[in-house]
Amino acid sequence: MNAKRLLHKDGTWAAILLLPNILGFFIFTLFPVAASFLLSFTSWDMLQPIQWVGLQNYTELFRDEIFVKVFWNTLYFSAVTVPSGIVISLLLAVALDQGIKGIKFYRAAYFLPVISSMVAVAVVWQWIYNPEYGVLNYFLGLIGIDGPSWLTSTVWAMPAVMITSIWKGLGFNMLIFLAGLQSIPDSYYEAADIDGARRIDKFRYVTVPLLSPTTFFVTVMSFIGSFQVFDSVFLMTQGGPARSTSVIVHYLYENAFKYFRMGYASSMAYVLFFMVLIITLIQFWRQKKWGVY
Amino acid sequence: MKRLGWILAFVLLFSVLLAGCGGSGGTANTSGNDNSQDSGVGDAAGGPDKAVTLKFMGWEASPLETESVKNGLKAFMEKYPNIKVEYTPVPGAQYSSKLLTMLAGNAAPDVFFLGSTDYRAFRERGVLLDLTPQFGAEFSVDDFIPSAAHIMQIDGKVFGVSSCTVSPVLYYNKSLFDKAGVPYPPSDPAKAWTWREFVDNAKKLTVKNGDKVDQYGAYGFENFYMTVAQIYSNGGQLFNEDGTKMSINSPEAKEVLQAILDLRKKEGAAPEAKMLENIGMRPAQMLQTGKVAMLIDGSWALQELAQMNFPVGVGVLPKFKEPATHGQAHVHAAWANTKHPKEAWELIKFLSSEEYQIQLIKEGLWMPNRKSLYTEEGIARWYNDKVHPEGFKDMVSYFNDAKEYPFALIRQSKVNDIITEEMDKFWYADQTADKTVENIESRANVELAK
Numbered sequence: 001m002n003a004k005r006l007l008h009k010d011g012t013w014a015a016i017l018l019l020p021n022i023l024g025f026f027i028f029t030l031f032p033v034a035a036s037f038l039l040s041f042t043s044w045d046m047l048q049p050i051q052w053v054g055l056q057n058y059t060e061l062f063r064d065e066i067f068v069k070v071f072w073n074t075l076y077f078s079a080v081t082v083p084s085g086i087v088i089s090l091l092l093a094v095a096l097d098q099g100i101k102g103i104k105f106y107r108a109a110y111f112l113p114v115i116s117s118m119v120a121v122a123v124v125w126q127w128i129y130n131p132e133y134g135v136l137n138y139f140l141g142l143i144g145i146d147g148p149s150w151l152t153s154t155v156w157a158m159p160a161v162m163i164t165s166i167w168k169g170l171g172f173n174m175l176i177f178l179a180g181l182q183s184i185p186d187s188y189y190e191a192a193d194i195d196g197a198r199r200i201d202k203f204r205y206v207t208v209p210l211l212s213p214t215t216f217f218v219t220v221m222s223f224i225g226s227f228q229v230f231d232s233v234f235l236m237t238q239g240g241p242a243r244s245t246s247v248i249v250h251y252l253y254e255n256a257f258k259y260f261r262m263g264y265a266s267s268m269a270y271v272l273f274f275m276v277l278i279i280t281l282i283q284f285w286r287q288k289k290w291g292v293y
Numbered sequence: 294m295k296r297l298g299w300i301l302a303f304v305l306l307f308s309v310l311l312a313g314c315g316g317s318g319g320t321a322n323t324s325g326n327d328n329s330q331d332s333g334v335g336d337a338a339g340g341p342d343k344a345v346t347l348k349f350m351g352w353e354a355s356p357l358e359t360e361s362v363k364n365g366l367k368a369f370m371e372k373y374p375n376i377k378v379e380y381t382p383v384p385g386a387q388y389s390s391k392l393l394t395m396l397a398g399n400a401a402p403d404v405f406f407l408g409s410t411d412y413r414a415f416r417e418r419g420v421l422l423d424l425t426p427q428f429g430a431e432f433s434v435d436d437f438i439p440s441a442a443h444i445m446q447i448d449g450k451v452f453g454v455s456s457c458t459v460s461p462v463l464y465y466n467k468s469l470f471d472k473a474g475v476p477y478p479p480s481d482p483a484k485a486w487t488w489r490e491f492v493d494n495a496k497k498l499t500v501k502n503g504d505k506v507d508q509y510g511a512y513g514f515e516n517f518y519m520t521v522a523q524i525y526s527n528g529g530q531l532f533n534e535d536g537t538k539m540s541i542n543s544p545e546a547k548e549v550l551q552a553i554l555d556l557r558k559k560e561g562a563a564p565e566a567k568m569l570e571n572i573g574m575r576p577a578q579m580l581q582t583g584k585v586a587m588l589i590d591g592s593w594a595l596q597e598l599a600q601m602n603f604p605v606g607v608g609v610l611p612k613f614k615e616p617a618t619h620g621q622a623h624v625h626a627a628w629a630n631t632k633h634p635k636e637a638w639e640l641i642k643f644l645s646s647e648e649y650q651i652q653l654i655k656e657g658l659w660m661p662n663r664k665s666l667y668t669e670e671g672i673a674r675w676y677n678d679k680v681h682p683e684g685f686k687d688m689v690s691y692f693n694d695a696k697e698y699p700f701a702l703i704r705q706s707k708v709n710d711i712i713t714e715e716m717d718k719f720w721y722a723d724q725t726a727d728k729t730v731e732n733i734e735s736r737a738n739v740e741l742a743k
Contacts (some may be wrong), residue, residue: 046397047418131565132505152565154722241717257390259707260414 007116040267045260057267058239067268069243070251074275077247078226085166085173085222086215092170093202095101107178111171118168122235125164126151154244157237161245165232169225173218180214216287223279227272248272327514345636346377350392353382355596361653367614369643376636386436396420396628403631404640409621409701414564417704421452422627427638428454432645434695438621440697441662451622454645457659458697459592460618461519462688463611469508469586469602473498478587478608478686482616482691488523488552495562498586510562512579513589515720516551516710521699523549527613528666531699537741539708539734547726549613549721554726566720568670592692595657599680606682609691620695622662651675658670660692667693708737 006012040057044050061067096107113121128136129150137147148273150160165288184207208215233239237253239246248268256265294447303383349366353359359382366378375743381402383391389411395401396415407415415421427449432444463478463593470477476495479485486494495510513519522533529545532538574742580588581601588594589610598605609616625644627637645650647666653659654666658682665671667689678690715732724732 047354047420149565149721152721154718169423172513241711241721243715243717254710257393258710260393260418 036266036269039263040270042263044262046262047260050263053263055265058271060067060264061267061271066243066246066251067248069269070246070248073158073227073243073245074227074272076248077165077229078156078223081162081166081169081226081229082219082222085169086218088166089170089173089218090177090211090215093148093174093181094207095182097178106211107175110174114171115170118231119235121164121168122232125160126236129160151237152241154242156243157245161232161236165226165229168232169222173222176214176218177211180211184210212287220280220283223283224276227276227279275289302365305539325366335649337578340627344375344377345633346379347404347633347636347640349378349380349404349577349640350395350402351380351382351406352385352388354385354593357596358515358653358658359657361656361658365511365644365652366648369640372643373636373639376639380642384551386441398413399630400524401628402441404625404627405636406456406623406642407541408623409698410706412444412624412626412701413447413704414706415626416447416452420629422634422637423452424454424627424638424641425450425452427642436664437662438620438664438667438693438695440695441622443697444621444701445624453626454641455622455624455662456644457622457650457653458620458662458692458695459622459660460620460692461522461589461594461610462618462691463608464580464582464594464598465589465606466586466610468669469498469583470606477606478611478685480606480608480693481687482609485609485616486611487613488613492552492560492562494557495587496560499562506561506564508583509564509585511556511587511589512566512578512585513565515566515716516562516589517716518591518698520549520553520716521725522618523553523613524612525696526615526617526620528615532741534704536699536703539741541735542734543731545613547730550726550729554720573601592660593658595680599657599682607685607688609688612742616691616737618691618695620660620692621698621701622659627733647674656680660689705740705743707740710738711740 040048041052041054042050043053043057051117092110096103096110100106128134131137131147131149131152134147134150140147148156150156188206188210189202192206197205199283228249229247230253233245233247233250237245240252249272252265252268252272255261257270297556325415326593327734336501339379351359351362355377355656360379366380370376371376388406389408392401392407392415399421407421432454434446434451437455438458439447441458444450445453445455465478469729478491478494489509497740498508498510512521524531524541524546525543528547529543530540531546533540557565574582574584575597576588576590577594577597578601579585580598581603595607610618625641627641630635647661647663650659650663650672651666654675655677657677661667661671661675663671666675672686672689712733713722715729715736718732719726719729
């Protein structure tokens with residue numbers, strides 16, 4: 001086979017044209033991913049030579065009480081933010097799928113947090129949560145509730161971070177749900193009308209099932225996002241008080257860039273990776289079982 | 294056929310990738326060697342005229358500091374026309390991780406600020422240039438105040454030169470004191486208020502409006518940086534002599550923790566830490582706007598406070614047994630792999646000079662780390678009545694005698710985080726003082742043993 005003939009093949013051209021992209025993927029994604037996997041079996045402080053330590057990082061992880069704590073914190077964060085985020089954004093999407101006046105304004109308003117910088121969002125929410133001058137406790141006070149000191153309480157700091165995260169991510173999920181809603185043909189609703197279905201029935205038996213591919217996508221993406229939460233924690237509480245809001249990625253960051261422990265941090269990244277993988281596989285399996293419309 | 298095309302593409306890709314890596318690594322090494330040889334030859338020939346560019350990195354404690362650094366560098370470059378200094382200020386919070394990454398990437402600045410609490414950890418990893426001989430030829434450790442001298446030396450060697458010193462002090466808003474008829478806190482350490490006097494006065498300065506507190510007596514002790522000074526004042530310690538074990542589990546330390554907590558919880562004279570900061574107010578602004586009457590903060594805050602147009606005073610911290618504070622400051626260090634060690638030292642020498650230090654002391658940001666600047670003539674060289682409040686001269690011995698900031702003497706930054714975590718439980722989650730110091734001791738000892 002000669003080079004000339006090879007050049008005339010479509011596959012060859014495709015490969016050549018894709019090369020810049022593939023190259024970028026290899027250098028900036030695959031290589032670091034593979035390198036951090038190898039690093040997770042080493043002890044490395046970035047400055048001194050790398051030492052191979054086998055599985056030691058992984059065994060240490062589960063004896064490290066801080067890691068165990070941040071592990072549960074991460075699960076807690078996901079278990080609350082993912083379901084409630086999905087339910088609220090679905091309801092919002094349904095509400096904003098009507099022909100209300102100024103609908104575009106509302107949609108834009110709910111999407112605004114998604115495009116705002118987390119730094120600005122964190123500052124605003126710190127004000128809102130302020131126990132003495134914040135609006136949240138002011139409103140709670142109006143209905144007779146003595147609000148906690150949100151960000152300095154080991155019990156309430158995590159819910160506070162969760163609320164902000166849900167609020168921030170709402171618009172994005174809402175947008176995807178809206179697209180999903182608009183792809184449901186009107187004829188189904190008309191058929192349901194003829195059968196005498198009430199609004200709630202239509203939602204339950206037409207909208208929810210037909211939206212399941214969208215819900216699936218949103219759920220998987222939300223889980224992945226929630227496991228990787230970092231910015232809201234880092235900006236609002238720095239993981240405190242008493243590590244009550246510290247999550248895996250936050251502790252990973254501390255190990256890598258504060259305690260000089262790259263290998264240990266990498267092993268955390270891989271534990272996180274497998275957590276996400278397992279959750280995603282469960283989602284796929286569930287999806288298969290329930291069926292997709 | 295198609296598959297062959299793909300395989301070919303991959304082989305090509307990998308060869309390019311590998312060649313790329315190897316190539317760049319190789320070049321970096323050779324160029325490094327070349328340059329070091331060059332400068333070696335230059336040194337030997339004594340030719341100082343070769344133009345050299347030094348990279349210098351620091352953080353920005355305040356825009357005014359950056360301005361002062363730049364002014365200083367201008368003077369330096371006039372003195373050494375062959376050395377050009379490129380200064381990069383970096384936001385403080387990311388400073389050490391940025392420096393670490395640059396060191397790892399073999400692209401570190403030649404000269405840099407290094408926080409006193411990072412100094413020993415970085416030294417241990419061999420990235421700092423040993424400055425002992427150069428330092429010995431120009432300076433004497435004995436000319437430095439004890440805290441600076443102690444922190445700067447690691448096993449008798451110097452890898453970074455102390456920049457200045459800073460310590461926790463007590464600031465107060467004079468008009469609030471006048472209104473309440475409370476005497477100003479003393480600035481002479483010998484006359485320091487006892488803790489009891491401090492609490493009584495803080496209560497007098499607390500103004501309530503119904504259930505709401507409009508003005509708190511004091512703010513700041515719940516920040517552990519300040520707490521440490523009070524533990525020292527009560528004769529307590531954080532670590533043992535050689536920094537290998539915690540020794541915080543003592544009645545002295547526990548008494549201090551409880552007293553500070555009581556100031557807020559029992560006496561209601563202090564706000565919850567972070568509360569006011571969460572509304573975007575800096576501690577200095579709390580003092581200015583009368584949210585607090587006394588503020589415990591680092592001595593560097595004087596620079597900002599002196600420009601805020603309200604009657605600010607500075608005094609010593611209240612004492613438990615002895616008046617005490619602690620001192621530390623960043624060091625100026627050079628990268629072990631710098632290509633221009635000689636010029637880097639010239640810059641560090643300049644940054645360590647009294648002249649350079651004095652311009653920042655005059656602004657209120659720094660305090661001197663030289664004994665010679667604490668004598669009467671020495672004080673006259675930096676005292677600035679536009680910045681330093683009345684009575685400031687009475688308290689200079691406070692800085693001179695400050696104990697070493699204990700976290701500057703250990704290598705494990707995780708210890709600080711463990712203490713923060715346990716102290717959070719104490720301040721916010723009702724963990725007892727006994728349990729808190731026990732937990733700190735048992736958890737931190739594991740880290741200290743590493």
